[in-house]
Amino acid sequence: AQNTAALAAWKEELSRLEAASARAMRTSSPERDGDRTHTEVQGWLRDLGHALGFDVWVATNDQSRPYGHGRLGDGCVAQLPAALAGAGGADTVRFIDVLWLEREHQGAPSGRVAGAFEVEHSTSIYSGIMRMLDLALGAPDAAVRHLFLVAPDNRREDVMAQLARPAFRRVTDLHVRYLPYGELERHRESMARFGSGMRAVEAISQALH
Helix, strand or coil, rough: CCCHEEEHHHHHHHHHHHHHHHHCCCCCCCCCCHHHHHHHHHHHHHHHHHHCCCEEEEECCCCCCCCCCEECCCCCCCCCCCCCCCCCCHHHCCCCCEEEECCCCCCEEEEEEEEEEEECCCCHHHHHHHHHHHHHCCCCCEEECCEEEEEHHHHHHHHHHCCHHHHHCCCCHCCEEEEHHHHHHHHHHHHHHHCCCHHHHHCCCCECC
């Protein structure tokens, strides 16, 4: 209970930072290829998750985006598993960019999240962290195992600088890791062919502390 209350207070603090960041970003010029690159990386994660034997959830607002010869949501689960859909914060969790879900023996998606990925191409990382928090706070016990911020290689210093803020002092408690685009692009095909579970993704990601 104490841990949940502390995370809830942290979430409130992040919400204030997110509002300030949103105001600042409205005064800056967005990157023109942001949506395209964001969708492309989501597609890499979708395909890799399938190759590694997971069911995949794509953010509800991105499922209909064109990707390849179809849509980003093709082949993905259409609804969150009941264990996640009925948990606290589910309305936010639906907007996490990509979730890898463990399968039950019968082949149906379980409520256990093998991996959660927030793709941060050009935006603040605050929204992604807040969605991760909702997942961590609301999901069933032991449902969340691996949380990743996926960002361009040249955003590493920016991500680390933002995470140095006092509001992120407990980010290591959630074991959120940084996954650079370049590492994902270079290794995703070999991981899809020879990888198993989350081990390979952990190996190419970096601890955020």
